[in-house]
Amino acid sequence: METRALGDTGQESTVLTFGSIALNWLEQEGANQLIELVLDHGVNHFDVAPTYGDAELKLGPKLRQYRDDIFLGCKTQEREYEGAARKIDRSLDRLGIDTIDLYQIHGLEYEDELDTITADGGALDAIREAKAAGKIDHIGLTSHGNPKLILDAIDRIDDLETVMFPLNPVVAGKDGDEYDYEAVLERCDAEGIGTLGIKAFAKGSWPSTDELPEADRPYANWYEPVDTPEAIRERFDFAAAQGLDTVVSPGDPKLVAMVLDAASRSEGMDEARQRTVIEEARHDDSPVPEQLHH
């Protein structure tokens, strides 16, 4: 599988990162098998979080067995020193390892959270302390809905090395500032910051729970995913063509094998086809009536 430099971290990540939340839905034996499958395809970057149920625990055994082959990203939703320090130790303990390669502030959404994490006694103090103590190697950030906030975070966090954010044809086709991840990609490229893409396989939101109760959803994802080999290939190729360093696999284990296949066989996507995919997505939920044309 293709690898790309993860910003200036020195890490060469496979263009697919394994979203280890998928392990949460499996028994230990199944989790072990899935990890073996992922490694068989050459994937060398895994991502996990303490909020993903038992994912850290289920990742542990195989992670320890193949520790040198896996670059591991983990995260915290804590914003203050105490909580973050505790979460780092807890994750190390649950994973059963000494060092987390990439530790990310998880799901930053509001400016005041950025104030909190960067202030004295904020989460970043704990993360830097852990870095000095050798418990983590690199510092990153994830944000799911606010490109402007990511740019601000890049301005304000000098030692920020990676960012993770959503990117797919629906997002790419929208013009508003709240969808301007292109600006984030450009900025990261200029500053040597690594980029990880999520929601690449999102087809749309789930129907309302009145229409489809949560318990009746066929996939564990936050969103309704695309689920045919062709659509998955196209979504992977599209995301990988946007300039991301790596694309995170979807959270449902049933989809992972298809995504591994897509990433292994990917041959890129030219710009005219990228536009085709964006236009198609745009027309599937266009507010403009009766468009004969593109």
Next chain:
Amino acid sequence: MAVDVPETVTTALADQQVEGRVCLEAGAGVGNTTAGLLAAGAKRVYAVTNDADHAATVRDRVDDKNADRVAVIEADLRATPLATDSVDLVTAHGLCNVLPPTELDAIAAELTRIAKPDSRLVVDDYAVPPADAAVNRLFALENAAARVVDGRPALTFYPPAVLAAVFADHHWTVERRKALLDPVPWTEAHLDAHAEVVRAYAAALPDSLGEPLTAMADDLVAAIGSERTGTMYSLAFRLADM
């Protein structure tokens, strides 16, 4: 209302000087290109269409803050009220395919009259779809209905070389060509819109003719669903400085 500018439009305009320029959007349609030109900083946009509904849609779509940069003009592109040598950039995005061959030359002449010497022209349109494309069946039905009602086709797909030749007759030279879409995604929404054209023509006909036309359009839309086929291209021209 804030509507996203399609990638096709942004891509076609990406290598053009739009900022500070006076632009003529020939065949304003739903205002996609008008919106793209405004977003790219056009000084002024004359959005011309001969369709009152389209004119209203475009006016609706333009934000209040941009209103003073746009003039939506209801006119025939063969004879507009615009002054000679008054615009720097002409756009015709998806226009030519709705023009029958007999109108092309007159429109090219009028656009040339309005354009200043050394102007630029961007023509975006569809190449002829492959012979085996399923959408051809819907387009053929649309054209048949249009011929019966209007005595002219609704759609004509021109190869890029044909449009290049038409404009070459008026001293425009092609500066660049690129693929905007390859393939073209004809989504359910597009096909429905084309079926709607058939229904509108059918409504102008006696039931004995209109009803089967409508039924055929509905059947075709159901049968095709959606299809990716053909390409959409962009030609950028420069007007000789005479």
